Every structure is written in structure tokens, then in C-alpha cells.
Amino acid sequence: MFEGDTVIKSELVQIVAARNPHLYHRDVENIVNAVLDEITDALAGGNRVxxxxxxxxxxxxxxxxxxxxxxxxxxxxxxxxxxxxxxxxxxxxxxxxxxxxxxxx
CATH class of the missing domain: 4.10.520.10 (IHF-like DNA-binding proteins)
Structure with a gap:
């Protein structure tokens, strides 16, 4: 599943894309980025996720x-x-x- 001790964002995108072959790689990358951006924005606004x-x-x-x-x-x-x-x-x-x-x- 994961290679090495640390998973970087690009590896996470590759793993999710491999598990969902019906999705384009660029769409998976956009989804992962959108989720991380929303978590970051919520935290920056003082909210809990x-x-x-x-x-x-x-x-x-x-x-x-x-x-x-x-x-x-x-x-x-x-x-x-x-x-x-x-x-x-x-x-x-x-x-x-x-x-x-x-x-x-």
C-alpha cells in the first residue's frame, strides 16, 4: 500500500487514483487538494474539523x-x-x- 515511513500528498493521490480507476488522476488530485484546503481554511477560521x-x-x-x-x-x-x-x-x-x-x- 504505502512505500516507506512517510506518505506525501502525491503518493496519497496515486493510491486514491489506483483504487478508483473510473476517476481521472487530475480529478483525484483536485479532490485531495480541496479536502486539505477546506480543513486548513476551517482551522485558520478557528473551527474544529x-x-x-x-x-x-x-x-x-x-x-x-x-x-x-x-x-x-x-x-x-x-x-x-x-x-x-x-x-x-x-x-x-x-x-x-x-x-x-x-x-x-
Whole structure:
């Protein structure tokens, strides 16, 4: 199915196109791009995106803080920022850990 440790977008497009030979490759590429763009736009708007059985994407706030430069050890100010966050869905966790009871519920 997947080659290597990481799947890049072009490989995902190829896999989906191979599983759906009735669709043109360019249409599959447009669909994948549209889905990813909609998720990105929703997150940029501060919304949450939930894909049942797979997981939920959201944004979390990281407040400003004092940090350290790893090279010099000097104190540095790290500004507040918003970061993407992904929480796996129950079905995905069960598929990754077959036979284990769900710990989060």
C-alpha cells in the first residue's frame, strides 16, 4: 500500500487514483487538494474539523513564555501562537492497538 515511513500528498493521490480507476488522476488530485484546503481554511477560521472514526483537527493556543536558546542557553522570549492539534478517533486508536481497551473513554 504505502512505500516507506512517510506518505506525501502525491503518493496519497496515486493510491486514491489506483483504487478508483473510473476517476481521472487530475480529478483525484483536485479532490485531495480541496479536502486539505477546506480543513486548513476551517482551522485558520478557528473551527474544529471532525472526521468520524478517524479523528478531529483543532487549534490550540500556546501562550507566550520564556524559553532557552539550545545553542547558547540564553533566555529568549517566545511569542504566543496558535498550533494545529490532532486527536485520534476511537476507531483509529482501536485499529492501531487491536485487543486493547480504549483508555480515553
Amino acid at each position: 471532525e472526521l468520524r472514526g478517524f479523528g478531529a483537527f483543532s487549534v490550540k493556543n500556546r501562550p507566550s513564555r520564556s524559553g532557552r536558546n539550545p545553542r547558547t542557553g540564553d533566555a529568549v522570549f517566545v511569542e504566543e501562537k496558535w498550533v494545529p492539534f490532532f486527536k485520534t478517533g476511537k476507531e483509529l486508536r482501536e485499529r492501531l492497538n487491536p485487543g486493547q481497551a480504549d483508555q480515553d473513554d
